Amino acid sequence: MSHLVKENVQVKETLIVEERGKEAQSAVRPLLEIKNLSKSFTGVQALNDVSLQIQQGEIRALLGENGAGKSTLIKVLTGVYPRDGGEILLDGSLINASDSGHAQRLGISTVYQEVNLIPTMSVMENLTLQHQEKTFGLISWKKAEIRARELLAQVGLEIDPLRQLDTYSIAIQQLVAIARALSTQAKMLILDEPTASLDSDEIKQLFDLMERLKSEGLGIIFVTHFLDQVYSITDSITVLRNGECIGTFKTAELTRSDLVSHMVGKSLEDLAPTAHDHSIKRERTELLQLNNVGKQRYLQPLNLSIAAGEIVGVAGLLGSGRTELCELAYGSVKPDQGDVTLGKHSLAKSSLRRAIQVGMGYCPEDRKQDGIVAELSVRENMILALQASKGWWSPISMAEQQKLVEEMIKRLAIKTPDMDKPIGELSGGNQQKVILARWLITHPKLLILDEPTRGIDIGAHHEIIQIIKELCEQGMGLLVASSELEELVMFAHRVVVMKDHHKISELDGDEVSEQAILRTIAS
């Protein structure tokens, strides 16, 4: 541990030396300087001693996996969260933003992924909110309209500023948000995943704008999951992992594989090529087939088939399209092209209830939000999917419910004093098992698991992997998306590698190894 820390300090020191050298060359102080920033939430260290500097006219990518601390960093910068320690300097002077409005007045503007404008107000009203020009103490809408048109022209938009914002597409709303961010004499612009819902033309428009702003001396922090975009637009890259700043690198000098290694915290050389048995022993009977399934602005069309008794893993960085693939396969998001078939049943257009009836099951990524109903008991949570597939008019008798639930509690070794305890009081691992049980009692042929081991302790982690393997041996097909490559390679027969909402590769049998997956992602 101490060895690691030392190494980190060294990395930082060399960086500082580099930065100093740069400073001496251009003889300007950094536009934004963050020194030893720390922030924790109830015991979790979200940011630990993070330092970085950004120059005028620099586009900096801020990268990291889930929980790396990107959004915490942005929120501390813009005053949404108070910081525990450290300093922030803008243009050489200490700043301490108390809220988002204050940060804007100081010169730091942020554009978030979800457009943070008021949908029910007109474009003009949104652009001028809190900055309206007045004549005789009253807002002058004539001046506001002129100003709005100027701001729209600045981002290259030709739209009617008098129309309500939500009558325009998300892409246009995003550009309006940027126009607004620029209206407050911003020195620093933070773009938090602005491209997630844009198509390629719109992204190009955005990049042109970023280039122009850069040439005007603005500093830009660009948060994204798309590595291609990082390499096509940014000057430098800061990687965060588990709240720590891993380092800042020049984009041109950092290879993709190094970048990916920094992000996931594993270097390619350290990984053993492969050591698991990935072959399927039985004959293939195709179960789930995705035929050119895709959805615009969601997931590029792809093919995928899963046989009975096969586990297919889905790997990729955060935001690469793992969850999107699961949602389309299950049908909770309907594809706009292609066909999903399970056995003989075509499901692309049918209801979820039908999907469950023919043998589909899905445990979503965010257990708390999409999976459990915290106030209901273990029994009620477990019986939900079965009841839904039967329809609410044919209730399952209490005796039958108890029998089913009893069986599952035993089979999955769920630790709960009794089946009528509210599920919210169980540990994360046990909640996850209840959700697994919910689907198992519907006897699915195919089970989709998105991040089945997130946020649970090591013991439960191991148990859940064992359960996954057992289910597979019993002939169930499984589609498992996970950010933990280590666990994927332990059980997956095949691994689909996702990147930028594309399926870029499919690794089969002996090809499945952590190293191979990382290589594919970095390529």
Add this chain to the structure above:
Amino acid sequence: MINERNLPILATLLVFIMLYGFGMYQYQGFRDTLVFSNLLTDNAFLIITAIGMTFVILSGGIDLSVGSMIAFIGVLMAYLISNTGMHPLFAIGIALVVGVAFGAAMGVIIAFFEIQAFIVTLAGMFLFRGLAYLINLDAVPIDHPFIAGLYDIYVPLPGRGGLTFIAMAMLVLLALGILIARRTRFGMSVYALGGDSHSAALLGVPVKKTIIKIYALSGFYSAMSGVIFAIYTGSAYPLAAVGVELDAIAAVVIGGTLLTGGVGYVFGTFLGGMIQGIIQTLITFDGSLNSWWTKLAVGGLLLFFILLQKGIVVWVKKRSAS
């Protein structure tokens, strides 16, 4: 310009014109300006209350305390004028300050303790009614030459009608409301808060300050309404204006303001209040119908407007999705 935002208020205007037109067509007496000026006078206190309520609903909140506030302010005024011999102008001044202070206090609780406006203003509703009884149990007349003088101010219009002081006060407060809503930073903050309070905060809208101002403004308008109601009836009664908060909400919604906040106009509220008055007048003109038919008609209209708004929201979503 017809767009999705103006549609509800256009519908309100249409209903207003149709109802008024129906009255003019059906009854000779309806064609006189007297009917219109009486509408202005008789519904003044409701419309004034509803203007304050418009800001509250635009911000996504609700204020149930306004009816009790009207009664409380009336009783307070009567007490100050009769028992302390204070000049009515001072009494009115004090009443308004009290109204604003109570409104602001509710706003502080809503903003800082993050309690639903519904509960806080419900508490205010009971509290003000109780305070009114604490001062006075019975109806008392407000006898003062100044109040009588105000009541007698009259600007004749062509025909038999004319503008009373009450009607003029209402029109001035209406103009003020329109200016505050559309031409001040505070007004735009109210719209922003109702449209999306999370985004509003990120855009730099001072959320808590705005919430306090909104309820203070509603307190001002309902206190003003209490003053007008006292002048109108020439008396004060702790049980006055029971249920007016609901009439005011109805006026706001019939006036085209979205109950979820963010969309609406103060002028629409004026029309909404007038529409309720017209329905009442029509039923009086008819003579054969029970006055409870007013409630029936208002209920039907309310339902219609809520469905209309829902329809527009769905339509806009579909259109921007395509």
